[in-house]
Amino acid sequence: MSGGLRNRFATIVGAGVAGLTAALALAGKGARVTVLERAPAIRELGAGLQLSPNAMRVIDALGLGEGLRRISLRNEAVRLHDDQGRGVAKLDLRGHRPDADFRLIHRASLIEYLADAARRAGVSIELGQEVKHPPEGDLIIGADGLHSNIRAFLNGREVPFFTHQTAWRAIIRQPETALAEAQVYMGAHRHLVSYPLPGGLRNIVAVQERYDWQEEGWSHQDDPDHLRAAFADFAAPVRDWLAAVERTHIWGLFRHEVAHVWQDGRLVLIGDAAHPTLPFIAQGAAMAIEDAWLLAACLDADPDQAAALAGFEQLRRPRVTRIVRASNQNARNYHLTGVKRFAAHLALRAADRLTPGLMLSRFDWLYDFDPTGVLLSR
């Protein structure tokens, strides 16, 4: 059965990836949606995003695939190197699943694109609306990110755990001819991920283990020389990329629990508000997009809202918990030192030669998932 969302009112807190995708999914099923966003304008940070096929299937089902492909690049491969630039392994994304689409996009382009589509679908986006307490209404969706007030209302304030990792992000200009591939450089206690973006840009995220504490948040600027110094012993092209950095931001990486309480029959959490994750398998936005689709599908399939929200939580919790764990694990793999590192790189090089595709097939559970094909029963 479906149609449970027709003419229902929904308020979404937060116009990030989760909130805007949910607005589109709900409006697509006939709901009347208002999004409350605290920022005075739809503006995003200068940073890139990788969107994997599990998220792209939702984007396609929302009718947004063609437009999104015009403003993103197709990611052909992920290449792993050691800190001296020697190849360790190549994950051939196109070769492994020719029809699975991995995209590289600027966050600002994605948010703008989703917000325009939402407005065209009749969603009302109210800016400059900071929500401190859950608003009135029958259905309130907390998509208010990492420091979610709706999560705190349902769960109390939690104290996250500092991972002793600090990350920088930066965007540089580069020739448009760069290969559309993600490059990962792994050194002792550090790694750096970089990929091109449309418009002659290159995204850089660099992570270093550090014991001094950094704040959690995306808007702290740092001196680019600190970033260059931290990776000074990495070979080209890392050094060349970092030489071109004019502005960088720094933040501490904290590990959060998946929320214990996701919903109470009226309020429900999605995206980072429900399950903040470390960025090491690039799935935070992808999970937010999966959540958005499946929340709308659950609500549409079952007019009993309390049952629909409980069903949504039950459906999502195991998958997002597995993804968050996989991301925690990847951080350790990237930063190995000494003998362990030597052995791991040797094994990866051998696996790459003897069984190409095997490394990527370990992630089939992640990328082959199709949220739009999930059958919901009442």
Ligand SMILES: Cc1cc2nc3c(=O)[nH]c(=O)nc-3n(C[C@H](O)[C@H](O)[C@H](O)COP(=O)(O)OP(=O)(O)OC[C@H]3O[C@@H](n4cnc5c(N)ncnc54)[C@H](O)[C@@H]3O)c2cc1C
């Ligand atoms: C370095 C880095 C790289 C990443 N790379 C990737 C990647 O490649 N692929 C990927 O899938 N994910 C990636 N992620 C994760 C991804 O960015 C997040 O998981 C995703 O943006 C979460 O979306 P969200 O909508 O839940 O939260 P957010 O994007 O944080 O949006 C929350 C929104 O709510 C608003 N808000 C907050 N509080 C209030 C309030 N009280 N009232 C009203 N509005 C409020 C905020 O202003 C914001 O607009 C990365 C993360 C990091 C840190």
